[in-house]
Amino acid sequence: MGAVKKLKKPYVHSRHLVDLEVIEETSTIHNPDGSSFTVEPGDVLSVNEFGEKNLVPKNHLLHYFEVGKLEDTSFYEEMAKGYEEMAKINSGISKESEYLESESEFTIAKFVTGKNHL
Known part of the structure; x- marks a missing residue:
C-alpha cells in the first residue's frame, strides 16, 4: 500500500466514528471484504472501526466533524x-x-x- 498520512484526530460522519487518511502516492486500496480501488495523491479515505476504507469526495469533507479527545x-x-x-x-x-x-x-x-x- 502507498504512503498515507493519517489525520491526528478521529472524525464523525453520520453517527459513525472514522479516521481520515490523506493519500500521498498512487496506490490500490484493499478492503477486508475483498473489494479494491485505486487512489491518487491528495485523495482522502475514511477508515471505520472494521478497517473498511472509503474514498471521500472533496465536496463531502465538510460533512465530517472533528471529535475531541476520547x-x-x-x-x-x-x-x-x-x-x-x-x-x-x-x-x-x-x-x-x-x-x-x-x-x-x-x-x-x-x-x-x-x-x-x-
Whole structure:
C-alpha cells in the first residue's frame, strides 16, 4: 500500500466514528471484504472501526466533524462508577425508609396504648 498520512484526530460522519487518511502516492486500496480501488495523491479515505476504507469526495469533507479527545475509560469502569452512584442513592433511600418505619411504629404504639392526646 502507498504512503498515507493519517489525520491526528478521529472524525464523525453520520453517527459513525472514522479516521481520515490523506493519500500521498498512487496506490490500490484493499478492503477486508475483498473489494479494491485505486487512489491518487491528495485523495482522502475514511477508515471505520472494521478497517473498511472509503474514498471521500472533496465536496463531502465538510460533512465530517472533528471529535475531541476520547476518554480512555473502559465500559466496565463506567459501569462501576454508575453502581457506586446508585449505592449512595439506595443508601439514602434506605435511611429515610428506616426513619419513616420507626415513626409509624411509634405512632401505632401511641394509638394502641391510648396515650394519644389529640
